[in-house]
Amino acid sequence: MKLLGSGVRQTISFNHISDSLLIYPPLEEQFSISKFLNHKCSQIDQAVQIKEHQIELLKERRQILIQQAVTSGLNPDVPMRDSGIEWIGEIPEHWQLRRFKYLFSQSQLPVRSNDGVVTAYRDGQVTLRANRRLAGYTEAILEGGYQGIRKGQLVLNSMDAFEGAIGVSESDGKCTPEYVVCDSLSRNYLPEYFAYLLREMALARYIQVICNAVRQRAVRIRFNNLASRFMVVPPIEEQRAIVAFIMSETEKQDAAVALLEQQISKLKEYKAILINSAVTGKIKVPGVVEPCDEAGRESA
Template identity: 45%
Template sequence: MEWLNSTPAHWSKAPIKYLALAASSVFLDGDWIESKDLSDDGVRYITTGNIGEGFYKEQSSGFITEKTFNKLDCTEILEGDILISRLNKPIGRACLVSELNFKTVTSVDNVIFRTDESYNKKYLVYLFSSNYYFQHTGNLARGTTMQRISRGLLGNIRIPVPLLSEQVIITAFLDHETTKIDNLMEKQQQLIELLKEKRQAVISHAVTKGLNPDAPMKDSGVDWLGNIPEHWMLKRAKFIFRKMQRPISKHAGIITAFRDGHVTLRQNKRTDGFTFAIKEIGYQGVLKGDLVIHAMDGFAGAIGVSDSNGKCSPVCSVCIPHKKTQVYTSYYGYLVRQLAVTNFIQSLSKGIRERSTEFRFNEFSELPLPIPNYEEQIFIFKYIKRQEEKIDVLLQKQLQQIDLLKERRTALIAAAVTGKIDLRDWTPPASSTEASLAAEEATA
């Protein structure tokens, strides 16, 4: 492997599995636990989804009973273990197990790596987060639908192993430098969130208050609307829109209402993560310009105007105006989505899925909606599009900055764990905590 050829001459090299040779050490797969084995409480069960690139991801997890734990002869994860994911990109990503508030086991696609005491675990996790390592694990992975690497191949990967004292210094250096980079990325992310909030505030104000700050206002009598311009009328949605049930053409593509408000051909955004129906029972035609409301995901923002012709599932309400000369659908795409943004749909809370509310045309049709005059609807829509374009430019700049910082972070880790940066004489700034920690670990 090329990455080993360029490491310092005094560093050794060893297969990963050779770093766990002591009697108390472990390099083995997690447990084969099926859905039928899961329980509501007991021993916590975590999967590959909990393993991030160098960090543990706290997310939903299941449980198994103590009886199942004993029956399957499960291996308990201990604090200080390294978990390596053999499944899903980036393959081989790893994290260090810190505090565990539950007795815990993991899935078979995670390797439990309990190293010998002569290795610095944080150094190894950094190593398992480097692009050189991911390139190698990616080349070894096999599978058509879901790629994975076998524990045997993973364990045979040879990695650079500096002296323990250097491992400690490299870890302290990377802790110090990546923390600075992570703080910069966090600030960029905060700016992104502020820009998103600004965009939503612009949309909300424009579609419910209009664009004339001097316009006389009146109480709409509708909680989610509040005050509206005095000259706007209110009508129930069924008098503004009607529900369509068009036939579908033979080669029509599938239209999806996404939670970000985009309604488009599924192929325009992504195809992974969807279940494809064998029989498209009840599918209906959609035309460009139709208002589409997803009954199950509308609460989360899956409401908008289709930008394409195609077909969609019966879970969507496809709506067109009664009078196209009085109703500009693109304006109402933004307005109706406010029902989700303001949590009005969620407040209906009749859904059978967790965090979901069914919002079908029967519910929508009875809701009062404002009606600005037609020209004002167009003017509001065009204003929103201009503001969105400006904000999107700023968002893109922030995202580019984050990408550059990620690249810098990745390159720094790769250079440090392969010895391209000589850190033997590096010392942390006196004010940082790395100095004392490094000293303690080096003398431990």
């Protein structure tokens, strides 16, 4: 088909194929092949749907585990109390509540001459744009006025935070003024833990509420939007344990998802090969006379 098309995008019209020679079996064999493929392809499609559903369930389970870990901790038997924060509900009795401005300050670092652009992606990764594909984030309108960013800082993409573009930077570099870059005010406040907590806030649509945004895409979260908001603060040992737990569970589930995606890819590949083999006579299809059988009957 590619050889028949024309132009850069290789569009194909009826005129391109009208003079092409096609090999086709008798009508009754066409019906047999069609019936065979409908049955087999239906089985394959069903298997793909099951695996896609399993992937969705794994992702949902991961999100539930993260939400429970950052808001309730890892000990299910600990005494609980009302946090007074609507989107969180109850928290462990010994956890503190502190305003964000007492946990983090807004960074104002200069840009260095060799700094690359750092991007916050919706899956929570914050890294040099050169390290990843150019997708999974919103391009900033304002590219001027860059600010410096350093590894280990808490970062929010003001335009994409509501979609989860919140994390801890893996890289030194620079970012646009659309980013909120924060420094921890104490070693007792682990940026990785609060990145997970803020991502949960985003997924609960609470960021949209505190920004007074009517439309989702109109959300622009600034440091001042967060400054006076209460955050739950577990002891530092629990923060570390929660982050380690989430990373471990995420690694396991990412591996399970990758395996399922590989299986889906193989099934789709098998489907394409099956169709090609059936319509070109490379495999035996019930109800279809093979050429050698037909020749044998004619000679008899």
